[in-house]
Amino acid sequence: MTGAAVEVEALRTLVSEAQRGNRRAADQLVRAHDGWVRSVIYGVTGRPDLVDDIAQQVWAQVWARLPSLNDPTRLKAWLYSVARNAAIDAGQARKRRAALDLDAVAEGIRDERGRSPLGAAISDEMQQVLLRAVEALPALYREPFVLRHLEDWSYAEIGALLGLPVETVETRLVRARRFLREMLDGKVEA
Amino acid sequence: MSADRDKLERLISRYLDEECDGIERRELQGLLRRDPQADALFEESRALDREVSRALRAALGRSHVRRRRLPFWTRLGRVGMVAAAACLALLLWVSPGGRQRNRTADAGGSRGSWFAPPPVWGDTLEEREDFERPQVWLDDSERQWIVVPSDAPGEYMVVEIKRVKTRTIRIQKDF
Numbered sequence: 001m002t003g004a005a006v007e008v009e010a011l012r013t014l015v016s017e018a019q020r021g022n023r024r025a026a027d028q029l030v031r032a033h034d035g036w037v038r039s040v041i042y043g044v045t046g047r048p049d050l051v052d053d054i055a056q057q058v059w060a061q062v063w064a065r066l067p068s069l070n071d072p073t074r075l076k077a078w079l080y081s082v083a084r085n086a087a088i089d090a091g092q093a094r095k096r097r098a099a100l101d102l103d104a105v106a107e108g109i110r111d112e113r114g115r116s117p118l119g120a121a122i123s124d125e126m127q128q129v130l131l132r133a134v135e136a137l138p139a140l141y142r143e144p145f146v147l148r149h150l151e152d153w154s155y156a157e158i159g160a161l162l163g164l165p166v167e168t169v170e171t172r173l174v175r176a177r178r179f180l181r182e183m184l185d186g187k188v189e190a
Numbered sequence: 191m192s193a194d195r196d197k198l199e200r201l202i203s204r205y206l207d208e209e210c211d212g213i214e215r216r217e218l219q220g221l222l223r224r225d226p227q228a229d230a231l232f233e234e235s236r237a238l239d240r241e242v243s244r245a246l247r248a249a250l251g252r253s254h255v256r257r258r259r260l261p262f263w264t265r266l267g268r269v270g271m272v273a274a275a276a277c278l279a280l281l282l283w284v285s286p287g288g289r290q291r292n293r294t295a296d297a298g299g300s301r302g303s304w305f306a307p308p309p310v311w312g313d314t315l316e317e318r319e320d321f322e323r324p325q326v327w328l329d330d331s332e333r334q335w336i337v338v339p340s341d342a343p344g345e346y347m348v349v350e351i352k353r354v355k356t357r358t359i360r361i362q363k364d365f
Contacts, residue, residue, distance in 0.1 A: 027338070035252075039250075042246075048246075048249035127244075127248060131245055149242060150246055150252060154208075155209055170203070170204065170209070174199050177202075177238070188241050
């Protein structure tokens with residue numbers, strides 16, 4: 001049996017154990033996949049403050065729907081679609097709330113919290129500028145960019161998850177960097 | 191956008207993402223040596239990548255340590271060292287003296303687990319039949335520890351999770 005076949009068999013066993021309600025297997029699944037699931041959520045929404053809540057919803061949905069996963073080898077693709085859909089739904093819900101002007105109140109509170117001693121404030125301000133620039137990237141480019149920078153994945157790994165050819169991943173990363181350079185022109189010192 | 195500029199951006203992006211092969215790396219180095227503008231673009235892109243990575247990791251409560259893909263021979267060397275250590279451990283365990291020591295230790299109730307050293311004499315924990323899953327929270331900390339009991343009594347696996355602190359906000363308006 002090859003190494004890949006052993007891995008597939010181990011994944012099959014782990015998923016079927018989790019489907020039977022084995023707590024340990026479920027813990028193992030969360031530990032192995034929670035990091036990149038969060039990166040996907042952030043890649044789709046561009047909002048770090050939403051990630052925790054959406055990740056909780058995702059895992060709740062995963063446990064509810066896990067028995068319907070017939071092919072455990074498709075776990076990663078399946079998790080990706082659950083996470084992506086949950087992030088898109090949350091984004092739409094936020095837009096509806098913004099229409100009711102409730103988010104303006106939250107933004108105000110966030111601005112108040114940002115006031116801190118000078119040194120921390122400068123670094124915090126820079127971080128906020130960078131995060132706003134990433135948030136302003138089109139989701140098309142933000143998703144591979146976040147997976148590359150948070151998960152340190154190769155083009156092939158990113159392409160496999162997003163269902164894209166390696167060349168497309170590469171092009172999107174080049175364009176994401178170009179957008180960021182243009183948006184942050186002169187704000188980051190070399 | 192000129193074709194040269196497009197190619198340069200692509201090479202820089204591939205280099206920063208550790209996707210360049212030897213030929214591409216040499217080509218990029220040549221371009222940077224010859225053209226100061228190309229060099230400035232490279233430095234700007236590298237700084238931007240570093241700062242954005244740092245901001246993203248801080249925002250999502252991740253460590254700043256980047257997992258770098260090591261060269262093939264380094265990885266092979268590490269695998270070899272791990273295999274040698276495993277063989278040595280197996281030899282020690284298989285040897286009659288080693289097994290005798292294990293039996294003696296088991297009889298004394300001081301068996302160590304794969305994730306924890308054996309307890310110090312006189313510092314043993316009392317076993318409980320009805321243990322629950324304890325969770326330890328540290329106030330004002332970004333760390334969360336989950337203690338998971340193993341199948342064997344008295345053995346626990348401690349999982350440390352670093353997370354962004356949950357925020358509490360004051361209610362500004364009563365809706």
